[in-house]
Amino acid sequence: MRLWNFSAGPAALPAEVLEQVKDELLDWHGAGCGVMEMSHRGKEFMSIAQQAEADLRELMGIPANYKVLFLQGGATQQFAQVPLNLLNGGKADYIVTGSWSKKALKEAQRVCGESSVRCIANTEDKQAVADGFTRLPAPSGFSVNADAAYLHLCTNETIHGVEVLDEAAFLAGVPAGVPVVGDLSSHILSRPMDVSRYAMIYAGAQKNIGPSGLTLAIVREDLLGKAAAGLPEVMDYQVMAKHDSMLNTPPTFAIYVAGLVFQWLKRIGGVAEMGRINAEKARLLYAAIDGSNGFYRNPVDVACRSQMNVPFTLHDAALDADFLAGAKDAGLLALKGHKSVGGMRASIYNAMPLDGVRALVAYMEDFAKRKA
Numbered sequence: 001m002r003l004w005n006f007s008a009g010p011a012a013l014p015a016e017v018l019e020q021v022k023d024e025l026l027d028w029h030g031a032g033c034g035v036m037e038m039s040h041r042g043k044e045f046m047s048i049a050q051q052a053e054a055d056l057r058e059l060m061g062i063p064a065n066y067k068v069l070f071l072q073g074g075a076t077q078q079f080a081q082v083p084l085n086l087l088n089g090g091k092a093d094y095i096v097t098g099s100w101s102k103k104a105l106k107e108a109q110r111v112c113g114e115s116s117v118r119c120i121a122n123t124e125d126k127q128a129v130a131d132g133f134t135r136l137p138a139p140s141g142f143s144v145n146a147d148a149a150y151l152h153l154c155t156n157e158t159i160h161g162v163e164v165l166d167e168a169a170f171l172a173g174v175p176a177g178v179p180v181v182g183d184l185s186s187h188i189l190s191r192p193m194d195v196s197r198y199a200m201i202y203a204g205a206q207k208n209i210g211p212s213g214l215t216l217a218i219v220r221e222d223l224l225g226k227a228a229a230g231l232p233e234v235m236d237y238q239v240m241a242k243h244d245s246m247l248n249t250p251p252t253f254a255i256y257v258a259g260l261v262f263q264w265l266k267r268i269g270g271v272a273e274m275g276r277i278n279a280e281k282a283r284l285l286y287a288a289i290d291g292s293n294g295f296y297r298n299p300v301d302v303a304c305r306s307q308m309n310v311p312f313t314l315h316d317a318a319l320d321a322d323f324l325a326g327a328k329d330a331g332l333l334a335l336k337g338h339k340s341v342g343g344m345r346a347s348i349y350n351a352m353p354l355d356g357v358r359a360l361v362a363y364m365e366d367f368a369k370r371k372a
């Protein structure tokens, strides 16, 4: 039996998509074999990959001068690949708003040298809460160097639940010529977003797109061809773009499932409708937390509370084990918070229906009543 799965990643996929995968697993559209078993260069798989890209372009409104790359190595590999492709002898600026952007900064410094990678804002505040990250810097609170090779930010911090909800306002002060690179791993496709505000977007697939093993990169063409000398070909965006992401064998099955997720999104009304549903889900859950008279608590500044990842604590951590055991009995999976933050975390990505959030809220209210 499928339960409501609040896993932060790999995360739940739409049941409809999994049913289709099941139906097509042994024989894809009369090909006589499944997608996992066919050549990535055959006409069947080429059509799957091309359709997936076309659907993604349509869903996100990706301008024609951006390449869509289907890569491997996860978002973590991009922490190194971004500076190795884009730094080009210059210096980059990083904004740190949670664990993931902090890791991205550290990896860029490790790979390209500390002096080439500047941290221009860091909201870590260990005095505010134990884990440190609960807000975004004000747009007036950081200044991007006009000579930066790029600005890097993570637009949804999956662990801390801090999201850039208005990209245009947040990035308004960035000098015109500075390319903005966004790690959108945990909220890509969750609502309409202006791709053209970024020079590059990357995202691991396993939160809001499909199975792990696939990493999406959307790169503006003028950023290609600046890779560090000697960079392995599989890590060079320009080489991958030239070969339509098929320099070598791509993660075929993950691309196929991602393509089915894109079609599912189109059927339900695209990112506009998805955004409406996601906003309602987040509203319900935060209302339950804020309306609990302090039984539950989310420490994030309300102006940047994530609509995808909702961390919360119980007023008494001694109740955590009870809460989690009861949740499992109530059909609610994977609510334990990240080890660095503790407490609980509900990830309510696209594939989590409103009914799943309603079930969680009902359980939380009941639990609070019983333990108050």
Ligand SMILES: *Cc1c(COP(=O)(O)O)cnc(C)c1O
Residues within 6 Å of the ligand: 009, 073, 074, 075, 076, 077, 100, 154, 156, 157, 158, 183, 184, 185, 186, 204, 205, 207
């Ligand atoms: C999960 C996550 C990552 C790491 O992804 P991997 O695919 O495990 O490398 C990086 N950034 C963000 C925002 C994430 O949510």
